[in-house]
Amino acid sequence: MNTIRPYLNCIRHTLNATCCLMNFPSQQIERHNVPEVEFGHNKELMLPPILISRTEHEYCLIEASINSLRFSVKVKQGDLLEEILTKKFMRFITQRAEHFWIIRRVAIEGYDISLLITNFHTEDLLQEKIVDFVVTFLEEVDKEINVMKLSVNTRGRAVATEFLGSMN
């Protein structure tokens, strides 16, 4: 946990600095209000993307604009089993995206999961708590994947012992 703490602190401070969102109606379409980070046509409304990496395989991307912020994460996956577990876990969460409010149904290419925070979320929810949720989510994902991996290995060992034992 101590090794991931500096990475999470950096993400927390950066999110606190970039999650300053305000309502901004679309400049192209009358009476529409779109998250500019998704629309992407107005460069003057968007900050340069910020990539924060812990290792070559564990990094996150923060793309901020005037009325929305997109946060994409690539979770550390050491082997094929962790890749499969991460994929299944993220699929489980993204299928229930409407319950989480800020989770995007489809992750950005090259990342495992993406979150989209708009000015409407920061009006209804506390911005500090949204950032707390994101950081806690990153911490918990690692723990969950490790627990699931242990559980799979334990079950596999038990099944193999039982199966091969019955053949003796």
Next chain:
Amino acid sequence: MSEAEVRRQLESVSLQAGSMRLNEAMREASRLGPVENEDLRKEQVKAVTMVVGQLKTEKAIADCVSALEPDEEDNLMKFVYLGLSMKDAALSSPLFKVHEALTKKAGLGCIVRAVCAK
């Protein structure tokens, strides 16, 4: 700023760091902002990481950062984010410590200025 000026700066940083004058080395490394030339920019980031790598404790990093002027803090924060985007675990670890110390001293405004700079 010209390429020659940046190269003189990098030489000065390695001289200062070699003489263990780490505070002065950090100030020199943060004096100029990141340049357009990508190779030179990477060398600037490596110079900053080299200085930070020689600061063994968090207190030493905090003391080093506390001696910086506001412009130098902003430049250093830009180098931190450039280094963190390189996906190199050897660079990331010391840069996180600098980020923490800089944020504690200069606040979120330093991050905003670093991120908004073109």
